[in-house]
Structure formats: C-alpha cells, structure tokens
Amino acid sequence: MELETDIEDWPEGGWPEGWDALAERAASAVGAVAPEIANPRLCVSLLFTCDAEVHTLNREWRQRDKPTNVLSFPMLEREELLDLEQDGPPVMLGDIALAHETCAREAAEKGVSLEHHAAHLIVHGLLHLAGHDHVHSDAEAEAMEALEIAALAKLGIPDPYGDRDLKE
Numbered sequence: 524m525e526l527e528t529d530i531e532d533w534p535e536g537g538w539p540e541g542w543d544a545l546a547e548r549a550a551s552a553v554g555a556v557a558p559e560i561a562n563p564r565l566c567v568s569l570l571f572t573c574d575a576e577v578h579t580l581n582r583e584w585r586q587r588d589k590p591t592n593v594l595s596f597p598m599l600e601r602e603e604l605l606d607l608e609q610d611g612p613p614v615m616l617g618d619i620a621l622a623h624e625t626c627a628r629e630a631a632e633k634g635v636s637l638e639h640h641a642a643h644l645i646v647h648g649l650l651h652l653a654g655h656d657h658v659h660s661d662a663e664a665e666a667m668e669a670l671e672i673a674a675l676a677k678l679g680i681p682d683p684y685g686d687r688d689l690k691e
Contacts, residue, residue, distance in 0.1 A: 524565040525613070526550055532573035533623050537638055542571050545638060549645040552674040553653075559604050560653050566613050567652060569645065570620040577622035592625045593644040601654025619648035639680045646674045 528543045537545040546569050554561030570576075574590035581587045581594060597617040599607075607614060621644055630640035650667055657664035672682045 524550055524554060524560055524562065524567060524616070527566065527568045528571070529568070530571045531576070533571040533621075537641065542641070545642055546645055548678055549642045549674070550649060552677040553646050553649045553670075555677055556670050556673040557650065557653055557655075559607075560616075560649060562604075562607055562609060564607060564609065564611055564614050565604075565616045567616050567649065568618045569648075570618070571641075572620055572622065574622045574624040577620050577625070580620055590622050590625050592622055592629055593648045594620045595648040595651035597652045597654070599652075599654075604653060617652040619645065619652065621645070621648075633683070635683070639675075640683075642678055642680055643671065643675060643683045646671050 526543075526546050528546050530542050533542060536542065538548065550560070550567070577594060578588075578590040581589060581591055584596065585594070595617060596619075598615045599617070604616070621641060626640055626644060627637050630637045633640065647667075650670055655663070655667045655670065657667045668684055672684065675681070675683065
C-alpha cells in the first residue's frame with residue numbers, strides 16, 4: 524500500500540523519523556494482520572490536521588457537528604478490496620484524517636504518548652477503510668479490536684483497550 528501523507532498543524536514528532544514514518548510503520552503492521560491491506564495497488568491519503576478541519580469534515584460528510592479523533596472515508600467496498608488483483612493500476616482505498624488537539628487530549632487522558640495514540644488511530648482508520656467496523660455488533664467490535672491489538676503489538680505498543688493479552 525502506498526500512503527500519501529500530508530501534515531498540517533501537528534508538532535514535530537511521530538517516532539524518531541517523524542509522522543510519515545509512524546504512518547508507514549502503522550500501515551505495515553496492519554498489512555501483517557489484515558493482508559488485504561498489503562495489496563501494492565492500494566493508495567491511502569492520510570491527513571494529520573487540526574480539530575477545526577476535522578470538525579468541518581465531520582459536519583460536511585457525516586452530519587456530526589463536532590470534531591473527532593479520526594475520520595475514515597472508504598472508497599472501496601470490502602468485497603471489491605478482497606477481489607482486487609495484485610497487478611494493475613493504482614486503486615484509491617480511501618482517506619483518513621487525524622485531529623491533533625483531540626488526539627493529544629485523549630493521549631494525555633489515557634496516559635500514553637501522542638505517537639502511540641496516533642499509531643492506534645491510524646491502524647483503526649485503515650481497518651475501517653478495509654471494511655472492518657465496531658458499530659453493528661459486539662462480535663464485529665471484538666474482531667476489529669483484536670486486529671488493532673495485533674497490529675499495535677507489532678509496533679511494540681501495548682493493548683490500548685487494556686482488557687486483553689497482546690497477540691502477534
């Protein structure tokens with residue numbers, strides 16, 4: 524998968540190499556636990572931005588008049604993703620936007636680094652783009668959380684939910 528990263532309104536950081544490197548590592552970890560994401564034809568745009576921008580996107584596209592930590596906008600149905608051949612032209616999987624102020628506040632509330640929380644939200648957003656969800660049933664939520672935990676473990680990041688053993 525190819526990531527197109529745009530960084531606006533985020534401080535320097537995001538692993539020793541920066542937010543781009545954090546995003547690449549998170550995407551690689553997701554590809555290891557959800558192989559459909561590792562298709563080399565896939566492209567994802569990832570925007571690191573401010574709460575005001577995410578608030579605008581959330582209001583315009585989701586009719587929710589508030590900022591949130593991460594938004595994902597899939598451009599493929601899960602079946603299309605699963606049927607996508609390895610060879611061919613690039614295909615846009617979708618867009619992800621992270622809101623700095625909300626992410627930083629949540630990280631502080633959880634007692635984790637902004638880098639770890641951002642990695643978790645990138646993993647979460649990528650899984651949404653791949654068609655995973657946590658809204659419709661407890662079983663779907665548990666399956667998605669298990670993938671998140673496994674991907675984060677590959678990055679050396681502890682279980683963000685704190686209620687399961689790390690799985691690799």
